[in-house]
Amino acid sequence: MSIDESTAAKVAKLARIKVEEKDLPALAQEFNAVLGFIEQLNEVDVEGVEPMVSVTPMRLKRREDVISDGDQQEKILKNAPDAREGFFAVPKVVE
Amino acid sequence: MTELTKLTLAEARDKLRAGDVTSVELTESFLKAIDDADALNAYVHKTPEIALERAKAADARIAEGDAPDMCGLPIGIKDLFCTKGVASQAASGILEGFKPEYESTVSQKLQDAGAVMLGKLNMDEFAMGSSNETSVYGNAVNPWRREDNDAALTPGGSSGGSAAAVAADLCLAATGTDTGGSIRQPAAFTGITGIKPTYGRCSRWGIVAFASSLDQAGPMTKDVRDAAIMLEAMCGHDAKDSTSSELAVPNFEAMLTGDIRGKKIGIPKEYRLDGVPAEIDKLWQDGIDMLKAAGAEIVDISLPHTKYALPAYYVIAPAEASSNLARYDGVRYGHRATLAAGDGITEMYEKTRAEGFGHEVQRRVMVGTYVLSAGFYDAYYNRARRVRTLIKQDFENVFAQGIDAILTPATPSAAFGLGEMSEADPIQMYLNDVFTVTVNLAGLPGVSVPTGLDSQGLPLGLQLIGRPWEEGDLLNTAYALEQAAGFVAKPGKWW
Numbered sequence: 143m144s145i146d147e148s149t150a151a152k153v154a155k156l157a158r159i160k161v162e163e164k165d166l167p168a169l170a171q172e173f174n175a176v177l178g179f180i181e182q183l184n185e186v187d188v189e190g191v192e193p194m195v196s197v198t199p200m201r202l203k204r205r206e207d208v209i210s211d212g213d214q215q216e217k218i219l220k221n222a223p224d225a226r227e228g229f230f231a232v233p234k235v236v237e
Numbered sequence: 238m239t240e241l242t243k244l245t246l247a248e249a250r251d252k253l254r255a256g257d258v259t260s261v262e263l264t265e266s267f268l269k270a271i272d273d274a275d276a277l278n279a280y281v282h283k284t285p286e287i288a289l290e291r292a293k294a295a296d297a298r299i300a301e302g303d304a305p306d307m308c309g310l311p312i313g314i315k316d317l318f319c320t321k322g323v324a325s326q327a328a329s330g331i332l333e334g335f336k337p338e339y340e341s342t343v344s345q346k347l348q349d350a351g352a353v354m355l356g357k358l359n360m361d362e363f364a365m366g367s368s369n370e371t372s373v374y375g376n377a378v379n380p381w382r383r384e385d386n387d388a389a390l391t392p393g394g395s396s397g398g399s400a401a402a403v404a405a406d407l408c409l410a411a412t413g414t415d416t417g418g419s420i421r422q423p424a425a426f427t428g429i430t431g432i433k434p435t436y437g438r439c440s441r442w443g444i445v446a447f448a449s450s451l452d453q454a455g456p457m458t459k460d461v462r463d464a465a466i467m468l469e470a471m472c473g474h475d476a477k478d479s480t481s482s483e484l485a486v487p488n489f490e491a492m493l494t495g496d497i498r499g500k501k502i503g504i505p506k507e508y509r510l511d512g513v514p515a516e517i518d519k520l521w522q523d524g525i526d527m528l529k530a531a532g533a534e535i536v537d538i539s540l541p542h543t544k545y546a547l548p549a550y551y552v553i554a555p556a557e558a559s560s561n562l563a564r565y566d567g568v569r570y571g572h573r574a575t576l577a578a579g580d581g582i583t584e585m586y587e588k589t590r591a592e593g594f595g596h597e598v599q600r601r602v603m604v605g606t607y608v609l610s611a612g613f614y615d616a617y618y619n620r621a622r623r624v625r626t627l628i629k630q631d632f633e634n635v636f637a638q639g640i641d642a643i644l645t646p647a648t649p650s651a652a653f654g655l656g657e658m659s660e661a662d663p664i665q666m667y668l669n670d671v672f673t674v675t676v677n678l679a680g681l682p683g684v685s686v687p688t689g690l691d692s693q694g695l696p697l698g699l700q701l702i703g704r705p706w707e708e709g710d711l712l713n714t715a716y717a718l719e720q721a722a723g724f725v726a727k728p729g730k731w732w
Contacts, residue, residue: 145607157559157606158566159599160587169603175662176604182548183620186627193622196480197436197450197629197680198705203479217338223573230568235582 145173241266242406246310246463247490249409253299253309260299260309263409264292264353267311271355271407276732279392279402281316281374282324282357291353298351306490307470308351313408315399316357317364318344318454319443323354327445328372329362331593332571341443342475343412343454350470355408359398362595363562364419364447367669368658369397371597376655379427380405380728384694387731390652393423393669399457400427404728410458410467414444416451417550418673421685424457425647425698428687428726430719431457432464432712435705436680437482440475448557449480451550451677461686461716465489468708484706492709497717498532503640507543508672510649516691517646524644524688524699527721528714538640540631545624546675547667552608552621553678558598559605565593600663629679636704642714645672647685647698672700682708684715688722696726 145153150170154161161169196202219225224232241263244252252258268285288311295309319325319337326332340348348354359377361369368391369377379392380401392401396413400423403411413420415433424431432455439454446452456467472486504525509518529535567573567589574588594602608617635643649671658666676683682705685698699718703711 150603153603153607153610155587156610157599157603158563158583158586158590159594159603160584160591169600172600172663173604173607175664176551176600177607179664179667180548180552180608180617180621183545183552183617183624186542186545186620186624188620188623188627191623191626193619194625194629195622197625197678198480198482200437200480200482203476205476214338218569220338221335221570223567223571232568233576233580233582233585 145170145177242270244409245459246409246466249310250306250466254304260292260295260353261289263309264288264311264355267355267408274405274407274732277378277380277401277405277407278375279359279377279398279405279407280313280356281328281359281398284323284354284356287323288353288355291348295351295353305350305470306466307347309353310409311353311355312347313355313358313399313402313411314344315396315412315414316360317414317445318412319445320344320354320357323357325357325445326373327363328360328374329593329595329598330373330572331565331590335570339443342440342477343444343471346473347412347470352470358402358411361395361397362598363445363558364395364414364416365558365597365601366394367418367422367666368655369394370655371595373595377401378655379652380732381427381652381695382728382731389655391426391655393426393652395419396423396457400424400429403427403429403457403459405732410456410463412454412471413457414452414454415677416447416554417677418670420455420457421673421683421700422648422669424685425687425696426652428696428724429457429459430461430464430684430686430715431455432468432684432708433676433682434468434472434708435682437480438472438708440473440478440481442475442477446561448554449561450557451554461712461719462490462493464684465493465712487709489709489712492713493716494713495717495720497528497714500533500641500714501536501639502528502533502714503536503538503635503643505538505540505543505643505645507540508645510671513646513649517649517697520689520697520699521644521646524718527718528644531717531721536640538635538643540635540675542624542627542631543675546628546678547671549621549624549628550670550674550678551604551667552617553625555601555605556609556618557605559602559609562598562602565590625678628675632679632681641704642711643702645700645702647672647700651691651693651695651697676702681705682711684711686715686718686722687724688718689724690726
């Protein structure tokens with residue numbers, strides 16, 4: 143499995159990370175190095191083995207469906223790069 | 238007063254209780270030592286006002302006779318922990334300016350116990366790295382140097398600032414986190430002790446997430462007793478972390494008897510790797526001899542899937558990271574890129590993440606995105622999770638044979654030079670975690686103990702891996718190893 147520049151560009155797009163055109167060959171090469179290393183996993187016989195979900199045997203806890211927190215608008219917005227009138231502000235999403 | 242900084246947690250605790258010293262005196266000694274040690278770049282956000290305020294409160298508490306073990310003891314906190322009102326950036330540009338409105342559970346527990354926070358410590362960006370070279374703050378520097386030259390060495394990573402600070406006596410102890418070896422490898426590189434507890438022992442709430450099924454916090458300390466004391470203060474059930482264990486936390490320090498007669502110590506043959514220096518093999522053999530002399534039974538064991546741990550890790554960890562780091566979008570906190578006219582929300586995400594994330598983080602997020610993408614999810618991600626099941630079974634099998642703990646080297650080498658690996662491909666750097674990463678995949682406790690020096694005078698460590706939830710027994714074996722090794726070397730002060 144080898145990754146070409148167009149695949150690298152597609153992955154960057156999926157990850158929402160801007161990668162300049164000129165950097166795509168090097169990125170593809172790095173992906174190939176990592177994926178080449180991962181390929182070793184194909185040597186393992188995993189027939190009938192369950193994929194691990196939880197490393198310690200535990201049942202996922204459930205909590206009461208009650209309000210336990212909230213009403214912290216000011217604190218939540220405090221670190222926002224752009225907050226206006228009690229909301230997070232972002233560039234226009236729809237035309 | 239300088240010798241105050243050389244105390245262990247246990248010694249400082251006893252001196253505070255005896256009234257020989259105050260927390261304010263201790264704290265002032267450390268604040269001075271920290272200001273003199275900027276060359277190490279261990280502290281990235283100093284908090285002297287908070288430290289002195291907490292030290293005063295601790296002194297009052299001690300005077301009233303209400304003093305938990307950690308009360309009044311100055312410590313450093315890895316930048317990965319959210320600390321209320323104090324910059325918490327995970328050493329990333331994308332969290333520049335972020336000051337949490339809340340405190341992580343672990344740092345809150347330490348604070349409640351009276352510990353004094355001196356500041357935030359350097360690390361690899363989002364804990365992704367083995368040399369502290371991916372930090373937005375620049376490299377942390379190892380206080381140790383080779384005997385024959387002054388080249389700056391890595392303190393290891395990702396908890397490099399924590400390791401450098403403890404080794405250089407810039408705090409009594411520090412918090413670390415460990416996803417693939419990030420406590421144990423830097424501990425080994427700096428001649429200190431570090432334990433990653435069983436997955437679920439420490440709450441992950443408020444710790445910036447890297448790979449949630451692997452991340453665990455733990456203490457980095459000057460010796461095993463200190464690790465026991467600080468670990469106890471950090472552990473415990475937390476309703477805010479659904480993977481946090483409800484098991485009672487024992488008094489780990491009380492379990493340090495040093496008596497390991499009859500304990501079965503496993504030596505896994507798969508950890509003998511080609512290309513590992515003879516010094517590491519000798520260190521390991523010396524450790525085996527020490528535990529044998531202390532009355533333990535040495536048993537050769539096999540962990541057949543060891544070879545596949547690193548490749549599995551480099552699927553699972555990036556996959557989880559790509560999901561966890563999706564939250565850094567320039568909307569709710571941290572950095573947002575300056576946008577050009579006409580840029581929409583997608584450009585905002587893409588530019589913000591390109592500017593805010595460093596190279597290694599970008600690479601891992603994209604590898605994770607790839608292995609989770611349609612068509613590759615089964616071939617990569619699910620296969621890696623199956624291999625992870627097999628790696629855990631390897632350990633379960635040897636524990637079922639009656640093995641109490643497993644002894645291995647902690648790292649395949651001593652600390653290397655900063656910049657030395659910059660030309661190598663990423664896999665070379667990943668190999669640093671070859672002995673430690675299995676433990677995260679299996680969710681087990683693992684401790685690194687310094688036991689010797691290499692021919693260049695640099696510290697080397699051994700790792701002990703324990704049964705799940707048996708950190709107390711594991712620490713006791715580590716204590717016996719520490720007693721036998723008698724490691725007392727310290728770096729000469731050049732900074």
